[in-house]
Amino acid sequence: MTITPLIKHDYLAKLAERGKRADGREFNEFRNIEIETNIISKAEGSARVKIGNTQVVVGIKMDVGEPYSDSPESGVMTTAAELIPLASPDFEAGPPRENAIELARVVDRGIRESGVIELDKLCIEPEEKVWIVFIDIHIIDYDGNLFDAASLAALAALMTAKVPSNRLNDDETNSYEKQLEKLYSIPGVDEAIIKKQIESLKNEDFPLPLKEPPISCTSVKYNNVIVMDASLDEEEIAEARLTVATDENGDIRAMQKGLSGSFDVEEIKKVIKTSIDNGKKIREILYKNVGK
């Protein structure tokens, strides 16, 4: 450890003993969150999220490609993150290192495993053609808590994305319509809804079919306190980190523990509780900004 983090560590630890953080926040309080959508007109969906000084841009691109052989009637999603040297003096140019890969995978998992994107509705022709959704995460300014900023930006971009169905030829459009009719024609679904969906496909503003997303909240532990939404200084002295994604019912949908420190069971439960509380607030901010 170099001398500066040692001084920082002592300073933050002393504050923590008095129940304080360097920027005056409560332990379980997020920094200010700003969401801006549709910032890149060439992308199918895009968003810029600021959490405090941390700034992330996510762009969604879609393309027609082949499905995986084990899921021939399902669209494909891929997530990539770049820690570009623009964002921090410590980020180096070059292929993604393990931090960028972990970030991309945690964001990917939160979206994929909770089934936010209804991939079955992205099948154009079984075994032949499906939509591929590319989620590209660009870190612009790094002041801690990339996990939550990147997840939130990815969700905001997905929720404002439009499927570029005008790129399909007539055969593909017919096939895609049939496929969607089949999917929407489950008992209990109003026929008007099916018609509306198919119609919007032709009108070229077919929104990406999505379910309610889980919201990710990350806490770190240092000097025996646990703080939510760590700033860069707090992250630098953190011993352990826990990301918890919770859904609108307050159920847990994804988790990731990081760093070499540990939590005890009580601490984990406390983190989950504060993640649910913050998740609710962030969900409101997200919905307000994507017009839901």
Next chain:
Amino acid sequence: MKPDIKLFDSDGKRLDGRKPDELREIKIEVGVLHRAEGSCYLEWGGNKAIAAVYGPREAIPRHTQNPLRAIINARYNMAAFSVEDRKRPGPDRRSREISKVISEALAKIVLTERFPRASIDVNIEILEAEAGTRCAGLTAAGVALADAGIPIRDIPVACAAGKIENQVVLDLGKDEDNHGDADLPIAISPRTNEILLMQMDGHLTLDEFDTALELAMKGCHIVSDLQKKAILKKYQNIEEV
């Protein structure tokens, strides 16, 4: 070369309604990032670029160090979602070449002899691309260098001229670039009119080249005024506080 689409309407206006010697709309914001020493966000027509400057700091790896001066390390990078068809992340041959010519252009105006063995890193991210990204990127980089307080002889600025349907015009748009006859991007030091970067592709007669160069220079000076206004805006606001 015959263009396959009409690039001028009957009034002599271009596809986006511009006159031949008119620039696209440009918006410049200074100091948009908090980590970087200096930064700039720039919109130029449909282009969106961010530039961030780090340094001077020790050049790593050490074999890149120059014992007499700082090295300028510009890195031009396009976001995967910046273009119509998704671009694979990471540098390709095109972005490496652009990084190189921009580094060389900036090395001329930075007082590199003040910082032996150091590197000054200029990161240029293209968030959205629509013809003329190297000019937008270099122009943003110039502002970011000034914002970073790096000693420079001048604020470098770039602009392109080109030829469409046998007429020399300023600042080619996307369709004009694709269907036009020539593109001539330049970067200058506006105080002295020294040329720091020049590339050209297509076909120009000597007379057309003279006209295009003069027009591009004129464009550079207009953009240069916008750069200075943006920088003043940031630092004057601080004085008022």
